Structure formats: C-alpha cells, structure tokens
Amino acid sequence: MLRIGVLASHEGATFQSIINACAQGRIDCRVARVISNNSESGAFRSAAAAGGFHAVRVNDQYRIVFRFEGGDAFDVLCADYH
Numbered sequence: 001m002l003r004i005g006v007l008a009s010h011e012g013a014t015f016q017s018i019i020n021a022c023a024q025g026r027i028d029c030r031v032a033r034v035i036s037n038n039s040e041s042g043a044f045r046s047a048a049a050a051g052g053f054h055a056v057r058v059n060d061q062y063r064i065v066f067r068f069e070g071g072d073a074f075d076v077l078c079a080d081y082h
Contacts, residue, residue, distance in 0.1 A: 001028055001030055002027075002028060002029040002030070003030050003031075003032035004029050004031055004032060004033075005032060005033035005035060006031055006034050006035070006043065007036070008034065008036045008038075008041050009036055009037055009038050009041060010042065010043075011041070011042035012042040012046045013042075015031075015034070015046055015047075016046050018031065019031065019046060019050045023050075031047065031050070032067075032075050033065075033075055034047045034065060035079065047065075053066070054066055054067065054068065058078075061080060062079065062080055063078075063079045064076065064077070064078055064079075065077045065079060
C-alpha cells in the first residue's frame with residue numbers, strides 16, 4: 001500500500017475524492033499526511049472525518065496535525081502558516 005501526502009489550500013474537494021477512492025479500493029493507498037498553508041482549510045476537517053487525522057491550532061500561526069494509531073501519535077507535523 002502506498003502512503004501519500006496531500007497538499008491542500010482551501011475546501012479540499014480534490015482531497016475528499018482521494019479519500020473516497022482509497023476507501024472504495026479504487027486506488028491502493030493511505031493518506032499519511034495532510035499539509036496546508038491555510039489553517040482553516042476544509043482538508044483538515046475532511047481528514048478528521050475520514051478518521052485518524054487530528055489538528056490542533058496552537059495560535060494564529062501554527063497548527064499541529066497528527067494521526068492516532070493504537071493510542072500513539074504518528075506523522076506529527078507542526079505547520080507554519082505565515
């Protein structure tokens with residue numbers, strides 16, 4: 001299975017299509033990272049809704065994005081938006 005990273009800046013419609021294709025088995029991959037230059041990006045909400053990814057806004061400039069697996073945090077990213 002291929003692990004992929006997704007770059008998104010707005011609502012994440014293309015990202016949602018990737019999530020759907022993975023879930024339906026149309027592509028053999030797993031989203032391992034979501035990176036955005038927009039702390040309000042809909043892609044973060046889509047990632048959280050798909051399961052596994054979470055984002056914590058530290059302040060207006062930084063957000064921590066990560067996923068849980070077995071109670072541990074993986075693929076932790078501190079994103080700077082400015």
